[in-house]
Amino acid sequence: MGPPVKRGDVQVGDMGLLRFLYSAVILPLGWACAIAAVLAQGGRFSGHLDVLTHFAPLYVAGGVITVAASLFVAERRLPLALAAIAVLASGALIAPELLRRQSPAAPADAGGQxxxxxxxxxxxxxxxxxxxxxxxxxxxxxxxxxxxxxxxxxxxxxxxxxxxxxxxxxxxxxxxxxxxxxxxxxxxxxxxxxxxxxxxxxxxxxxxxxxxxxxxxxxxxxxxxxxxxxxxxxxxxxxxxxxxxxxxxxxxxxxxxxxxxxxxxxxxxxxxxxxxxxxxxxxxxxxxxxxxxxxxxxxxxxxxxxxxxxxxxxxxxxxxxxxxx
CATH class of the missing domain: 3.60.10.10 (Endonuclease/exonuclease/phosphatase)
Incomplete structure (x- = not known):
């Protein structure tokens, strides 16, 4: 048999692996992070849903990984949409902590420490x-x-x-x-x-x-x-x-x-x-x-x-x- 035929930059022999990764890894990760980040917003009213808020950094990381992985597949609209939901919903949870005002700090040589x-x-x-x-x-x-x-x-x-x-x-x-x-x-x-x-x-x-x-x-x-x-x-x-x-x-x-x-x-x-x-x-x-x-x-x-x-x-x-x- 001859070498694999190329389509663009991806070899035909690699297409099966990419389809598998898309269906078994990229989409499940995107769905899981998006759903968890959205459900976490219900922590305002439910202590059980509030448990999900603690892991907001993981949803952000999962969204970023989904974006990076989707760059290697042709069907990328859905994973990109899921990643955007995960990052934005999680960011809405984390942002108030990063943006809140704090009282002025004391200098390193302040007395009575x-x-x-x-x-x-x-x-x-x-x-x-x-x-x-x-x-x-x-x-x-x-x-x-x-x-x-x-x-x-x-x-x-x-x-x-x-x-x-x-x-x-x-x-x-x-x-x-x-x-x-x-x-x-x-x-x-x-x-x-x-x-x-x-x-x-x-x-x-x-x-x-x-x-x-x-x-x-x-x-x-x-x-x-x-x-x-x-x-x-x-x-x-x-x-x-x-x-x-x-x-x-x-x-x-x-x-x-x-x-x-x-x-x-x-x-x-x-x-x-x-x-x-x-x-x-x-x-x-x-x-x-x-x-x-x-x-x-x-x-x-x-x-x-x-x-x-x-x-x-x-x-x-x-x-x-x-x-x-």
Whole structure:
């Protein structure tokens, strides 16, 4: 037999493969991303549909891949239309987070800075020495840890010389350089085991301030996750907000409607902006979901917020520098 006959730039022998990719890969990917992105808009009214909003970056990526793949086939109108729907609908979810205004940052040499680290340890003491070495190097004034085991808690308290405070359980543990003035021990919510909440009253040269640590249940547990937010707001409502700091693993992205509702109700500015922290244990450490957040009252200015290194957890830690206003 002779060589394959060419039609344009594509060999006839390749046409079957292209048709297969079109029907088995390109169209299903385009349909899946477009449908998910459109259904996610229903998160305004349904907690179950709101689960879809968290994965908006994946719908954008799927739309881009669909566009790129459609360039190699002749029938490209449908995949291009699906890709446009996926990108535009997902972009409508993500854009408010990228465009929202934030308060002016403080200079790097601002006085009276407070250094805080937030870290979901994923119920694992793996890499304990590496974790302790990084924490000792950063030497935070306050460390808020979710999902940590006793061996990690004891090591931090003893080897780093910190005071440890918990709520009714140590699902959230707060480690401080100086003893807290008071420890809040709020009861848990009605459903499930969450949220885990701990709060400490601290003091500096400007007076008293409050640091609260939060850990929500996964958003797929719709009723529990929503109750977590309501319980958090109930706990924080009577406390003074101007010098309050709230950090934790909220298990929700900024483009979910649930997080937007909490942002509006909490009375504090969220200082993190689309900073992905999960999953830290994926390929190449590529995190794509911002589910760990930092809130602070109006008397704090943000100096810097950045991710720490991979420390054996599926979450990256957050390093936070705040300065008095």
């Amino acid at each position: 407070l250094k805080l680290v937030q870290f979901n340890a994923a119920l694992d003491a793996k890499g304990l020495e590496e974790r302790l070495a990084w924490l000792a190097k950063e030497d935070p004034d306050i460390l808020v840890v979710e999902d940590s085991r006793e061996v990690f808690q004891t090591a931090v308290a003893q080897r780093l010389g910190r005071y440890m405070a918990c709520g009714r359980t140590c699902g959230v543990a707060i480690f401080t350089r100086t003893p807290p003035l008071k420890i809040e021990s709020p009861r848990r919510g009605r459903y499930g085991l969450g949220p885990s909440i701990a709060a400490v009253h601290m003091a500096d040269a400007r007076g008293e301030f409050i640091v609260a640590g939060i850990h929500y249940q996964w958003p797929t547990k719709v009723r529990t996750h929503r109750e977590n937010g309501l319980r958090m707001l109930q706990v924080l409502k009577p406390l003074p907000k101007a010098r309050m700091i709230v950090v934790g693993d909220f298990n929700s992205t900024p483009w979910s409607f649930d997080r937007r509702r909490d942002d509006a109700a909490i009375g504090l500015e969220r200082r993190t902006r689309a900073l992905p922290t999960w999953p830290a244990n994926g390929p190449f450490g590529l995190a794509f979901l911002p589910i760990d957040h930092v809130y602070a009252g109006e008397d704090w200015r943000t100096v810097e917020i950045r991710r720490g290194p991979r420390l054996g957890s599926d979450h990256y830690p957050l390093l936070v520098l705040l300065a008095p206003k």
